[in-house]
Amino acid sequence: MRDVKMIDIFQHRIAQKYLNRSGMAHAIAVAYHAFHLAKEKNVDVDNAAKAGFLHDIGHYSWYRDGKWDYDLYRQNDIHAIKGAERAHKLLIRLGENPIKAKEIALAILFHTDSFLPGGEVVRTPLQTIIKLADEKDEEPGGLHHYRKIDSERAFKMLQQLDNQIDDWISKKS
Numbered sequence: 001m002r003d004v005k006m007i008d009i010f011q012h013r014i015a016q017k018y019l020n021r022s023g024m025a026h027a028i029a030v031a032y033h034a035f036h037l038a039k040e041k042n043v044d045v046d047n048a049a050k051a052g053f054l055h056d057i058g059h060y061s062w063y064r065d066g067k068w069d070y071d072l073y074r075q076n077d078i079h080a081i082k083g084a085e086r087a088h089k090l091l092i093r094l095g096e097n098p099i100k101a102k103e104i105a106l107a108i109l110f111h112t113d114s115f116l117p118g119g120e121v122v123r124t125p126l127q128t129i130i131k132l133a134d135e136k137d138e139e140p141g142g143l144h145h146y147r148k149i150d151s152e153r154a155f156k157m158l159q160q161l162d163n164q165i166d167d168w169i170s171k172k173s
């Protein structure tokens with residue numbers, strides 16, 4: 001039995017606020033990719049789905065004169081750091097196991113190397129999965145952040161993912 005489900009995260013106001021900013025459709029797509037990759041690689045599917053879902057929760061909007069400013073973003077972005085912290089706080093509040101919350105937070109921290117001066121990280125399998133899952137859903141010019149999904153469909157997709165996670169865990173145990 002998992003302590004926290006995908007829909008518990010989805011329904012929390014903090015997740016709603018930040019995931020709608022960085023793109024709910026992208027978050028769900030990455031959660032699904034991460035789940036499937038984790039199944040293939042024999043990694044904890046629940047951690048993968050949660051880290052995939054929350055990986056961009058730390059995003060800020062870097063706008064100048066009403067338009068997205070990529071240079072400003074590159075210069076100032078710390079979304080991986082911010083996201084790791086926000087996701088950890090949110091998961092703990094929801095009652096997540098602290099060991100899992102830490103693993104998920106670290107996978108979010110290392111999902112990109114945009115903030116690292118050397119750009120080289122040795123990643124755990126879970127951290128690699130979140131990076132790959134994010135790249136699978138990337139569109140040129142950051143368009144993946146703007147894809148829309150209505151709330152009802154988002155809820156249903158996450159409920160479905162919860163069922164798939166539960167099925168996989170019960171099959172493995």
Ligand SMILES: [Fe+2]
Pocket residue numbers: 026055056134
């Ligand atoms: Fe992303």
